[in-house]
Amino acid sequence: MAEMGYENMTPIQAQAIPVVLQGRDVMGAAQTGTGKTAAFTLPLLQRMMKHDNTSTSPARHPVRALVLLPTRELADQVAEQVKLYAKYTNLRSTVVFGGMDMKPQTAELKKGVEVLVATPGRLLDHIEAKNCVLNQVEYVVLDEADRMLDIGFLPDLQRILSYLPKQRTTLLFSATFSPEIKRLANSYLQDPVTIEVARSNATASTVEQHFYRVDDDDKRGTLKQILRERGLKQAFVFVNSKLGCARLARSLEREGLNTTALHGDKSQDERLKALEAFKSGAVDLLVCTDVAARGLDIKDVPAVFNFDIPFNAEDYVHRIGRTGRAGASGLAVSFVSARDARLMGDLEKLLGKKLELEALELEADKRPAGRFNDGQRAWQQPEGDEARRESRSPREPRSGGRYESGSRPVRAPRAPADPLFDKPYEPSAPSDAPPSWEVSQRPAVRSGSPNIKTRKKVPALFKSAPAPTQDN
Numbered sequence: 001m002a003e004m005g006y007e008n009m010t011p012i013q014a015q016a017i018p019v020v021l022q023g024r025d026v027m028g029a030a031q032t033g034t035g036k037t038a039a040f041t042l043p044l045l046q047r048m049m050k051h052d053n054t055s056t057s058p059a060r061h062p063v064r065a066l067v068l069l070p071t072r073e074l075a076d077q078v079a080e081q082v083k084l085y086a087k088y089t090n091l092r093s094t095v096v097f098g099g100m101d102m103k104p105q106t107a108e109l110k111k112g113v114e115v116l117v118a119t120p121g122r123l124l125d126h127i128e129a130k131n132c133v134l135n136q137v138e139y140v141v142l143d144e145a146d147r148m149l150d151i152g153f154l155p156d157l158q159r160i161l162s163y164l165p166k167q168r169t170t171l172l173f174s175a176t177f178s179p180e181i182k183r184l185a186n187s188y189l190q191d192p193v194t195i196e197v198a199r200s201n202a203t204a205s206t207v208e209q210h211f212y213r214v215d216d217d218d219k220r221g222t223l224k225q226i227l228r229e230r231g232l233k234q235a236f237v238f239v240n241s242k243l244g245c246a247r248l249a250r251s252l253e254r255e256g257l258n259t260t261a262l263h264g265d266k267s268q269d270e271r272l273k274a275l276e277a278f279k280s281g282a283v284d285l286l287v288c289t290d291v292a293a294r295g296l297d298i299k300d301v302p303a304v305f306n307f308d309i310p311f312n313a314e315d316y317v318h319r320i321g322r323t324g325r326a327g328a329s330g331l332a333v334s335f336v337s338a339r340d341a342r343l344m345g346d347l348e349k350l351l352g353k354k355l356e357l358e359a360l361e362l363e364a365d366k367r368p369a370g371r372f373n374d375g376q377r378a379w380q381q382p383e384g385d386e387a388r389r390e391s392r393s394p395r396e397p398r399s400g401g402r403y404e405s406g407s408r409p410v411r412a413p414r415a416p417a418d419p420l421f422d423k424p425y426e427p428s429a430p431s432d433a434p435p436s437w438e439v440s441q442r443p444a445v446r447s448g449s450p451n452i453k454t455r456k457k458v459p460a461l462f463k464s465a466p467a468p469t470q471d472n
Contacts, residue, residue, distance in 0.1 A: 004084060010035040011197040017043045020171065025192040027185050028173040034197070036173045037081050040067075040141050045086055047139075048114055052090045061092050061112030063132060065139040068120055068160070070147040071291060072097040072268055073275060078143065079117040091115060098122040099268025106131045120148065120156035127163060134163045142172045142184075149180050150312075161188055207324035207332050211344075213357045214335040219307055220251060225363055226305075226333060227257075234278070235303040237287045238319050240311060248307065249287040262288035290315050298322065306334035309343040313350040 009017070013035050016028050020043035028036065044065050053060050067082075069075045079095035086093060093115035094108040102125065109116075109132045116123075116132065126132050140161070142148070148157065170189050174181060177196075185192055214222050227235065239245045242263040249261035260274045260283045271291075277283040279298050286292070290310065304323045310316050316334075324330030336344060336357055348355050 003087075006038075010039075012036055012195065013039045013042075015195045015197060016040065019193045019195070020044065020169070021046065023047070023169055025169060025189040026171045026173075027177075027189065027192045027194045028171070029177050029194075029196045036143065037078055038085070040143070040171050040173060041078075041082055041085050044115075044139050044141070045082075045089065045091060048091055049089065051114060054090050058110060058112030061114055062136040063113060063116045063134055064136060065115045065141070066134065066137050066160075066164070067115065067117045067141040067143060068123070068148070068157070069117065069143050070119065070151060070153065071144075072099060072119060073271065073292065074144065075117050075119050076272065082115055082117060086115070093117065096122050096126060097268070098125075099271075102126070102129070102131075120153045120160060123160060124156055127160070134160075135165060137164050138168055140164060140168055140170045142170070143174075145172050145174045145184065146178055146181050146314075147174075149178075149184070154184075157184075206328065207320050207330045209320065209332045209334075211334045211336050211355050211357050212360045214337060214360065216337050218362060219335045219337075220248070220255075221362060222335060222360060223252075223305060223307065224255070224257070225360075230303070230331070232303050232331075234281070234284055234301055235286075235305055236292065236301060236319070236322050237285055237305045237307050238292075238310070239287065239289060240308040242289055244308070245287050245289050249285075252285060252287065258282075258284040259287060260285075262286055262292050264289065264291050290319070292322070300328065301330070303331040303333065306332070309334060309336060309340045309347070311343065313343070313346040316347055316350075 011034065012028060016026055016039040019026055020040060026040075028039065048064055051064060055061070067078060069078060075095050075097045079093060082093045092111070092113040094105070094113045095117040096105045096109070097119040098121050102122075105122075105126065106129070109126060118126075123132075127134070142157070148154075170192075172181070172185055172189060172192070212222065223237065226232070237248070239248055242265045245261050245263045246265075249259050252259040260277060262271055262274045266274070274283070274286065275292075275298075278286045287307075290312075301323050304320050306316070306319060310319065320330070320332035323332065344355060
């Protein structure tokens, strides 16, 4: 704790740690960024110290604590925190999540671990492959449980919990509580202690929030203007779709901003590299979907931009929780267009207050004006005599009556019109007249019975070959 710089407990830690040390089940709710990870990890490690041993046998290191999380990034982050907290113990820990090869994960599990951090889907894969046994689990943590229910993990959670012993300590932590979460708690928690250190769905008081009325076409320019005016070095930029995320990242990159994208269509290796680059400061803007809205703890991020208002109002609380963490100040800017009226209504209902929309005066377009393009995105300003010619109206002729070269191109003389193409269409024969090819071949005099009809002539594409003669 001393090496990590921890001096004072946050409210959720102060209330949860003593209860967990007693072995009680907990339902914990707190604002995002207030230290929920330490609130459940530290007391669990303390209680498991009785199992601390230096044996190399996997049998002496069974899984005793299971931590389930909704996203891969969050699982990786919690696993890193657990390793730091358990640095001076012999307790082993590892993480398993999807999008990566199972073989290295299987090798770690076969060595034996006391703390297993996992996402539900990949954990079920290892259970079915018999890579891990959960019959000695003493502690189960469901972190960001509301998010796990939102993305459809309830059946997987129920299957995983069925593999665990009945006698266990279950901890459920979430930034928001919903009726579904409470039903889950009633099913799997035994006489839980409810710890709620802040009003449900409340935003951190250290985050300065602004809502700007912006047209969709002006959002990118507004984003660049705010970054420049406030001197922001790093920021999250949240959008609602994976396609919009990729397009916005490419667009900002072309305009000279150091940007990377993070969304669900990227491979896990690409997602981890993007996060690492943003954490190290190699990337200034992280354009992402709500896959990065939950639990990611990146220190000293000064701002969060909601390029799109989230479809789910609760995601707004999690998005702006990426800044202003651990008591620091932060900035949250949201761009509101005309089509966001319903989403803003849902957000006002969730936060319980009226949100004022601010007007932002956009700077004039500073692209150089000109009348020719050199193949780049911006039009170039002519120089010298060309610039003086461009300053004159293109409709203003010279004294001689002709337009000056460069101010208006001289059109080539029009070709003389052909009177044939100006005439209206006139049919050469009445519409009910038989075709000429049939008339020309009609016999003049008909001999024979009037009851025998002649064969109708049809046009042939190819002429029939002449009958062979005696010479041939």
